[in-house]
Amino acid sequence: MRHFLLALLAVTASTAQAFDQQALMDSYSGVVMIRGYNQDGGMAYGSGVVVAENAVVTNCHVMRATKQPWVSRGEDSYSITEVRADAWHDLCLVTTHNMPFKPVPRGNSLSLTRGQEITAIGHSNGAPAPLTSRGEIQGLYPTTAGNMIRSSAKFLMGASGSGLFDMQGRLVGINTFKTAGRGGSIHFALPVEWLETLEKMPASSDFPISGKALWEEDEDKKPFYMRAAVPESRQDWAALEKISVQWTQQEVSSADAWFSLGLSQQSLKQFEAAAISFDKAVALDNQFIEAWFRRGEVAQQLGDIQTVHRVETRLQQIDPLLVTAYQAYLGCGHGC
Structure with missing residues (x-):
């Protein structure tokens, strides 16, 4: 059901937000493959983004099993001569020679907003040409520099290290890790701001790259938004509630924490408790569209028609286009 709601919101966003097609095409041309042979002779591959002359950013975990990685585009290849590696943050900046591709423009993850439309561009499943996937920002989690990004823009194996772009073609994140389950995958991108520190690190020619990444940390040491993603994608609602x-106790002012609690409670048919949690989520972020939709749905499940109408009025104030999606979500035609 959540994916149906996200699809409705994505359609609404695509009609409401403008995009620069030429800028996105230019950024598409700045996405490349990172390849290399494993010790057993198999091929390791991932994606990368050209961020400076002869410089490509990718995930370090892409190069864990190869001693001689290279950058490729179609039948052309470019040897990697050195790397600046931050294994913990899973970002590596590799250097090549005579690579003709232009750097993509950089954006800012701190300027992103929940619900904003974005595009992932990468070599999912090792496709020879980059594949694109449009989605929207689902969550933004502050770090020491920039926001970790949760988005609905899908990427598959082979797209680790690929780019997450705003609709003006600016790089805002590096697609890195995801969860999987019957409820669908949840995708995360590292903030583009981390590149600034990476560029100042010393270069090395040592491969393969080793070291644990932050998203591989023990579960009880991960931030709550990472810990919650696994049971959510698996639809393990009791675990998500716990x-x-x-999360709400530790981060009482987090709208995401209260939404996560409300989602688990609603899925466990604890509708009155879910109503309270969603109310807290929208009180903390009154532009939290998915939380408003969920609040209206819970009201419908409780037979609270007054709140169903109140939510519709609020959505009308945010964006009139949302009302039709809300009515479709609740299954009440042109009038709830």
């Missing part, structure tokens, strides 16, 4: 209760 984590979300802790």
